[in-house]
Each structure stands twice: as C-alpha cells, then as structure tokens.
Amino acid sequence: MEKELAVIKILRQNANSSESSYEEYKVPFKKSKNVLQVLLDIYDYKDRSLAFRRNRCNRGMCGSCIMVINGKVRRACITKMMKEMIIEPAKQYECIKDLVTNFYTVNSLKNNEK
Ligand code: FES
Numbered sequence: 001m002e003k004e005l006a007v008i009k010i011l012r013q014n015a016n017s018s019e020s021s022y023e024e025y026k027v028p029f030k031k032s033k034n035v036l037q038v039l040l041d042i043y044d045y046k047d048r049s050l051a052f053r054r055n056r057c058n059r060g061m062c063g064s065c066i067m068v069i070n071g072k073v074r075r076a077c078i079t080k081m082m083k084e085m086i087i088e089p090a091k092q093y094e095c096i097k098d099l100v101t102n103f104y105t106v107n108s109l110k111n112n113e114k
Contacts, residue, residue: 004029006081008038010050011088015096022086023047029083035076036065039087039099051098052076066090067099 006029013020025042033041039052056064060078068088069079076087093101 004083006038006083006085008042009086010042010098011086012050012098013089013095014098015094029081031080033081035067035069035074035079035081035085035087038081038085039076051096051100053100064103066101 005026008025008027009022010025011020012023025046027038027041027046036052036054036058039050040054043050043052052067053064056062056077058077060075063075065076066073067076067090068074069076070082070084070086073090087099089095089099089101093103094105096102
C-alpha cells in the first residue's frame with residue numbers, strides 16, 4: 001500500500017538577505033504527529049540546512065516553537081500535522097534564519113521606535 005503524503009511548504013530565509021522563498025517537502029502523513037516532529041523528520045531525512053528551534057519543553061509551555069502554521073500563530077509542538085501546511089516564522093519577531101526568530105526583537109515595537 002502506498003503511503004499518503006503531506007505537502008509541507010516552509011518559508012526559507014536568512015537574516016543577512018532580503019530574499020526568501022518557499023521550499024516544498026513531501027513527507028509521509030501521520031495524523032498523530034505534531035508539526036515539530038514533522039520538522040525534525042524533514043531535518044533528519046531531507047534537509048539538514050533547515051533551521052528551527054527544538055529541545056525545549058515539547059508540551060506547549062515555553063513558547064520557543066511559536067511559528068505561523070497555515071496563517072495562524074501556533075506552537076508547533078502541540079499542533080497536529082495536516083495534509084497541507086504552509087509554515088512561516090512568527091512575523092512579530094525578527095527572523096534569524098528560516099523558522100528561527102529573535103524573541104528579543106519584536107517587530108511592531110521596533111517599528112514604533114522609528
Ligand atoms: S517546545 Fe515549548 S511550547 Fe513548543
């Protein structure tokens with residue numbers, strides 16, 4: 001039996017560049033997985049250059065895995081995998097690389113200071 005695949009689009013970017021683009025990954029769909037586990041699978045099996053935060057609470061408590069998933073700000077460790085996902089860094093923070101943001105820099109505050 002053929003495995004059902006999920007299509008994951010991740011916004012890839014680097015703080016040193018103004019360029020960004022979506023990279024698409026196809027991974028086996030498993031509804032019991034959370035988004036953080038999906039990112040770990042992509043990192044382990046498809047793309048070692050993908051940057052995201054991990055090794056935190058994994059219980060929805062610390063907020064280190066906050067990102068935008070299908071247009072909504074969510075915690076990746078407690079958000080279930082979906083068959084189609086667009087994953088972007090949390091927009092209120094400055095992007096360091098891919099899904100890693102600088103929690104000490106809030107974009108809206110920075111803009112207000114100018
Ligand atoms: S890892 Fe702590 S909230 Fe997701």
